[in-house]
Amino acid sequence: MAFYSGFSFNENPTKKHDSVKPYKIVTKTKLAYLVDSVLELKTVSVKDVDLLNYYASLLKKNNADSVKISEFNLNELSFYSASDEKVLFPLVSLDSIPQTFNLILQNNLLSYYFSPFKGVITSNYGWRDKRIHKGIDIDLNKGDKVSAAFDGKVRFAQKQGGFGNVVILMHPNGLETVYAHLHKIKVKPGDVVLSGQTIGLGGNTGHSRGTHLHFEMRYKGYPLNPATIISFTEHKLQHHTITIKNTKKIVCAFPSNASLHTVTKGQSWNFVAKMYGISAKQLMALNGIDKRYYLKIGQQLRVN
Ligand SMILES: [Zn+2]
CATH class of the missing domain: 2.70.70.10 (Glucose Permease (Domain IIA))
Structure with missing residues (x-):
């Protein structure tokens, strides 16, 4: 996934809804979040614990950092909401x-x-x-x-x-x-x-x-x-x-008063910053970015 100063999407954002994958990637971090969610419940169901144990056992068995879990299986968790984003922002x-x-x-x-x-x-x-x-x-x-x-x-x-x-x-x-x-x-x-x-x-x-x-x-x-x-x-x-x-x-x-620069081939943060007589750090701050990533052709940066 590419990243811009705005927000980027998978190849085709309009397609995102109709092509929901039948499985989700569960990483160790994600598993920790799921376990975390259990701590917020008033009562814990045995089924939830069993399912979480099952995901953990898959991670352990494959000695992997992440495993694929079917969406259906994840939805079995009483507290699971696969897409807070989709619920809140269609x-x-x-x-x-x-x-x-x-x-x-x-x-x-x-x-x-x-x-x-x-x-x-x-x-x-x-x-x-x-x-x-x-x-x-x-x-x-x-x-x-x-x-x-x-x-x-x-x-x-x-x-x-x-x-x-x-x-x-x-x-x-x-x-x-x-x-x-x-x-x-x-x-x-x-x-x-x-x-x-x-x-x-x-x-x-x-x-x-x-x-x-x-x-x-x-x-x-x-x-x-x-x-x-x-x-x-x-x-x-x-x-x-x-x-x-x-x-x-x-x-x-x-x-609206900002001047924008459109990135062309081969331009880096340093390159663009130099063009406008500012430091790469200042350029990143103007665009509300604190971590460097590769610029994309056509991407627009605020330069003043
Ligand atoms: Zn936050």
Whole structure:
């Protein structure tokens, strides 16, 4: 899977839904997560324990780091949710999203941005543990108030697998914001909320190590890098308007005043940085990236 400053998909994202593999890869880490989920249950069923033992025995027998388990078998686990993502964000086809367009984030008619929580960023958007971390993690203490980033309407507010207690807000401009791992949810689906309103209390529910807020921004289900939209040190928007680009492989967002560079053959982070008189580190920071990966031809980078 290639990675961009936005989000990348398997070869053909529109095909993703109709070609669900009949099996899932279970790694040792994934198994640990599954066992972890058992710890959250009030009562443990013998069947769940048997199934987990069975997966562990397969890993042991093959002396492998991962094994294929049939989807059907995994669904037998009482708590298993193979696709929290699919449940929460049914993706629309990329063909229905314009190639490039501006989205107003705040003005006198819309609401103004309010920081969901003013804490230290503990994990950025991007590659993490061999998969894409589709949001940004903000450190907080259990019980800290988490606020709506913009005016909106609650689309989802309940416990959902790895997200734990999660609230999803729809905003009038089409963006959605996601607040996960909450200790308590303070809103219900259909509620209209105002920017700055408390929507929940920070916590450590779902697949989370330590209390933090996992915050995502999505457009039509496609995750955007929040760091290219919001300054998490100054707690304000980078620009009132963002430009959303749909390259047919990814959807990504930049502040509307940003100059973009389109990567051509043979260009590296250092190469592009030099062209604009900045360091590779500065270039990566502008694009909200903290881990180097190979640039792709056609990929767009923010350069100012
Ligand atoms: Zn996170």
